[in-house]
Amino acid sequence: MSICSKLGVAVMTLAFGLPLGAQETTLDPASSVKIDLPADSPLALISTSMGESRATARGGALVLDLHMGLTLRNAGTKRVRGVTLLITSQEFAPGGKGSVARPCIDVAPGEKFTLPVDIRLVRPVQQTTGPLVRVQLDGVLFDDLSFFGANKLNSQRAMTFWEVEAQRDRAYFRQALQASGESGLRREVLASLTRQSNQLQLDVAVSRNGRAVGAAVPASDRVAQFAFLQVPGSPVHPLEGWAAISGNEARSPQIEVLNQSAKPVRYVEIGWLVKDREGHEYLAGSVPGSESTMLIPAGQRTRLLQDTALKFSRSGKPVEIESMTGFVSQVEFADGHVWVPSRQDLAASPLLRLMAPSPEEQRLADIYSKKGLSALIAELSRY
Amino acid sequence: MKGPHPHDFSLSLFASNDTGWWQRRSLTRHLRSCGECQEKVAQSESLRGEMAGMSDIPPSVNWESLAAEMRANIRLGLEAGACVRTVPVRRRVNPRIVVAFASLSIVVAASFLLRGPRVLVPAASTVTAHKASSIEAASLEAAEPTSVLEANEDGIALRTGPASMTLLGRQGSTSSQTASAEGEIRARYVDGNTGVVTINNVYLQ
Numbered sequence: 001m002s003i004c005s006k007l008g009v010a011v012m013t014l015a016f017g018l019p020l021g022a023q024e025t026t027l028d029p030a031s032s033v034k035i036d037l038p039a040d041s042p043l044a045l046i047s048t049s050m051g052e053s054r055a056t057a058r059g060g061a062l063v064l065d066l067h068m069g070l071t072l073r074n075a076g077t078k079r080v081r082g083v084t085l086l087i088t089s090q091e092f093a094p095g096g097k098g099s100v101a102r103p104c105i106d107v108a109p110g111e112k113f114t115l116p117v118d119i120r121l122v123r124p125v126q127q128t129t130g131p132l133v134r135v136q137l138d139g140v141l142f143d144d145l146s147f148f149g150a151n152k153l154n155s156q157r158a159m160t161f162w163e164v165e166a167q168r169d170r171a172y173f174r175q176a177l178q179a180s181g182e183s184g185l186r187r188e189v190l191a192s193l194t195r196q197s198n199q200l201q202l203d204v205a206v207s208r209n210g211r212a213v214g215a216a217v218p219a220s221d222r223v224a225q226f227a228f229l230q231v232p233g234s235p236v237h238p239l240e241g242w243a244a245i246s247g248n249e250a251r252s253p254q255i256e257v258l259n260q261s262a263k264p265v266r267y268v269e270i271g272w273l274v275k276d277r278e279g280h281e282y283l284a285g286s287v288p289g290s291e292s293t294m295l296i297p298a299g300q301r302t303r304l305l306q307d308t309a310l311k312f313s314r315s316g317k318p319v320e321i322e323s324m325t326g327f328v329s330q331v332e333f334a335d336g337h338v339w340v341p342s343r344q345d346l347a348a349s350p351l352l353r354l355m356a357p358s359p360e361e362q363r364l365a366d367i368y369s370k371k372g373l374s375a376l377i378a379e380l381s382r383y
Numbered sequence: 384m385k386g387p388h389p390h391d392f393s394l395s396l397f398a399s400n401d402t403g404w405w406q407r408r409s410l411t412r413h414l415r416s417c418g419e420c421q422e423k424v425a426q427s428e429s430l431r432g433e434m435a436g437m438s439d440i441p442p443s444v445n446w447e448s449l450a451a452e453m454r455a456n457i458r459l460g461l462e463a464g465a466c467v468r469t470v471p472v473r474r475r476v477n478p479r480i481v482v483a484f485a486s487l488s489i490v491v492a493a494s495f496l497l498r499g500p501r502v503l504v505p506a507a508s509t510v511t512a513h514k515a516s517s518i519e520a521a522s523l524e525a526a527e528p529t530s531v532l533e534a535n536e537d538g539i540a541l542r543t544g545p546a547s548m549t550l551l552g553r554q555g556s557t558s559s560q561t562a563s564a565e566g567e568i569r570a571r572y573v574d575g576n577t578g579v580v581t582i583n584n585v586y587l588q
Contacts, residue, residue, distance in 0.1 A: 061545065065551075067551075087550070089548050092546050092547065092548050093530075093541050093543060093546065093547070093548035093588075094543065094588070095530075095588025096530060096541040096543065096548060096585070096586065096587065096588050097585075097586050097588075098539070098541070098548065098550045098583065098584060098585040098586065099583070099584040099585075099586075100550070100581065100582075100583055100584075101581070101582040101583075101584070102579065102580070102581060102582075103580055103582060104579075104580045105579065115581075116553070116581065118538075118550065118551035118552075118553070119548065119549065119550055119551060120537065120538075120547075120548075120549040120551055121546075121547070121548055121549075122545075122546060122547045122549075123545065123546035123547070124545050124546070153584070153586070162582075196559075199559075201559065201560065203533070203534055203535070204533070204534055204560070204562035204568060205531055205532065205533035205534075206531070206532040206533070206562055206563075206564075206566055206567070206568060206587060207530065207531045207532070207587070208530070208566055208587050208588075253564050272564070283561065284562065285561050285562035285563055285564060286561065286562075286563050286564065287563075287564045288563055288564070288565050306564035306565055306566075308564050308565070308566050308587070310562055310564060356559050356561060356571075359571055359573075359580045359582065360580075362557070362559070362571065362573050362580070363573050363578060363579075363580050366557060366573045366575060366578060367578050370575050370576075370578070371578075379578075
């Protein structure tokens with residue numbers, strides 16, 4: 001062990017009170033987590049709990065389990081519909097970042113809510129300086145779709161899409177209640193729960209620069225074309241697209257799209273379905289437009305390019321990709337307005353069966369399954 | 384009888400079993416339905432039998448005059464050949480062989496063209512070639528990844544060598560996850576007790 005390494009271990013030991021022979025210790029929130037809220041934040045930090053957070057030495061590695069609960073108060077004048085926190089840990093994931101978001105909320109001015117942040121950090125035992133985790137406010141979305149925050153993660157866009165989808169789906173279930181009564185609402189929610197239970201889930205590994213970990217040199221790569229589902233009301237149409245396929249890995253997806261609306265578009269996301277050799281179809285993910293290249297004038301086309309590799313598996317077994325299908329799932333115009341498929345568009349295509357439900361639809365269906373129809377009706381009447 | 388009669392020379396070779404496999408197959412098919420040619424083959428076989436039965440050359444053969452006659456015939460043949468040398472020889476082509484080769488060529492060409500996606504979209508061949516080449520370029524440039532993002536039973540993990548950061552899943556919550564080709568995995572949890580939704584995202588650097 002070098003002198004630097006010995007010094008590092010000593011510093012870490014002092015910092016966490018973790019003698020080398022000890023198995024675990026409780027973390028001190030003040031020294032391990034730094035929470036930054038801007039001075040003009042509409043959310044005020046009331047308290048931070050660290051719950052069962054621990055540091056554990058396992059062999060030559062340090063394992064930190066952080067279970068934080070951040071209690072925040074709406075200190076603004078508008079109702080809060082969504083919050084996103086940016087999580088970074090330069091010591092453990094240099095350059096990497098995470099976020100914890102709470103969509104589909106309705107927090108009135110003065111009300112409090114708690115946002116849980118659960119993280120596990122692992123790294124070889126060595127010198128540690130400064131806080132382990134930094135938590136920042138990336139954005140707050142209000143009920144009038146206005147936004148506050150640094151928006152480093154484009155959380156304004158994500159939360160706006162969630163909120164527009166939530167409004168769509170709440171209106172849909174309310175309309176079912178008004179048109180067909182409780183039985184009609186029950187029927188719609190049961191159909192949603194059935195779709196959710198029938199949707200097959202894939203495990204995905206993502207890497208940049210072309211290859212997921214553990215993949216061999218691509219001797220059997222082929223370039224596969226996307227087929228496209230046309231969503232009737234979509235302002236953007238996919239034209240053609242490709243990805244390199246090697247077994248259960250898809251790399252460097254590229255899709256050309258046409259803005260057929262009258263307004264410039266600054267963001268498009270293509271939903272990505274893959275079919276395996278047994279004919280099972282999965283919602284594998286999405287191909288979004290790159291930030292730097294995206295601004296599509298009306299009537300113009302552009303290419304969505306991503307230089308990543310996605311590796312699909314299910315229950316630990318590779319899912320061999322037979323074919324791929326894409327569809328436009330989200331569009332953001334340059335003026336900030338967004339488009340998502342309507343319920344009619346979804347119902348008129350296989351998308352309703354294949355797409356994941358919106359966070360709000362999943363939440364409403366969960367309320368029905370856990371608390372019953374009356375609780376769902378009460379929830380729908382709240383706002 | 385199908386098709387024109389084969390040349391007598393071919394029938395003689397057939398009778399002496401001196402043809403190739405393909406020609407023999409073709410002649411056999413012709414002979415099945417052509418009595419005239421069958422008769423010629425039979426004659427050739429008969430003559431061949433008689434020749435085989437000749438044990439000796441007659442002693443009265445004048446070898447000098449025979450040699451002179453052969454030289455004269457050879458000379459005559461050479462002069463006749465010189466007369467027709469510039470005339471192009473028209474070969475008879477069996478139309479069935481032409482059709483067979485044409486069909487084979489179509490099959491080979493089709494299998495070549497259908498093996499890759501570039502020819503599946505001829506209208507966009509230029510774009511396709513560009514896309515394919517850029518994909519290949521990306522593959523060639525691919526280096527060992529420094530980080531990988533993966534969803535597992537614990538949550539979403541970003542691993543960089545031996546270090547990792549995992550946003551843990553919510554215990555007792557229903558979850559779903561999606562990946563973005565931009566380098567992001569998103570997991571969604573709905574708490575059964577409180578009904579609140581939490582969405583965790585982890586991004587590659």
